[in-house]
Amino acid sequence: MTDQLTNEEKHILLHVAREAMENGVRGRKLSALDMKSFTPRLLENGASFVTLTINDELRGCIGALEAYQPLAEDVREHAVAAALHDPRFPRVEKSELNSIQLEVSRLTAPHLLDYSSGENLLVMLNPHVDGVILNDGRRRATFLPQVWEKIPDPVDFLDQLCVKMGARKNLWRDTKLQVYVYQVEEFHEKTQQAVK
Numbered sequence: 001m002t003d004q005l006t007n008e009e010k011h012i013l014l015h016v017a018r019e020a021m022e023n024g025v026r027g028r029k030l031s032a033l034d035m036k037s038f039t040p041r042l043l044e045n046g047a048s049f050v051t052l053t054i055n056d057e058l059r060g061c062i063g064a065l066e067a068y069q070p071l072a073e074d075v076r077e078h079a080v081a082a083a084l085h086d087p088r089f090p091r092v093e094k095s096e097l098n099s100i101q102l103e104v105s106r107l108t109a110p111h112l113l114d115y116s117s118g119e120n121l122l123v124m125l126n127p128h129v130d131g132v133i134l135n136d137g138r139r140r141a142t143f144l145p146q147v148w149e150k151i152p153d154p155v156d157f158l159d160q161l162c163v164k165m166g167a168r169k170n171l172w173r174d175t176k177l178q179v180y181v182y183q184v185e186e187f188h189e190k191t192q193q194a195v196k
Helices: 007-025 071-084 094-099 118-124 145-149 154-165
Strands: 047-054 057-063 101-107 131-136 139-143 178-182 184-188
Touching: 007 047, 007 071, 007 094, 007 101, 007 184, 047 071, 057 071, 071 101, 118 154, 131 154, 139 145, 139 154, 145 184
Parallel strands: none
Antiparallel strands: 047 057, 047 101, 101 184, 131 139, 131 178
16 A cells, blocks of 8 residues: 555544544444544545454454445444444443454545456465455455455465355355455554553
């Protein structure tokens, strides 16, 4: 990703995400964002995912693969959705808020891979760099690049992504799927160190 966010812009987005998540969990209405307070880059349409973890365990993750609204609004929307609407998890409870670590991933536009076979697809992937989208008609699923940390083997990565899509795990080997890749700029809240 060539146009990196500044540290200040990252800090602003994390603050927007934290405030939105906490208000959403507490059932408070979100006030309109003060768009005049954001930099031009945060006002540009941008696609993001917001990931919630507790003790490095996934607690929610929701996002968009294509940019359709200002990045600041996108992050805010997905922070609330990750806390309240990830179908894999129960809604985040107020008692969990202090334990949650927020991570924001800003996505590049996905591009289609032109591959000839399952083996060729494996060669074209860049582990730990590429996020991957599999598309099979109405079914679609993605893994962010960060998932490579937990699933470093490309075969297993694609198998598990097929399962996430609701297909058999090795569908990618014998069926020509639409495969897109993208990169992310990810940043997260600093872990607060306990004072001893």
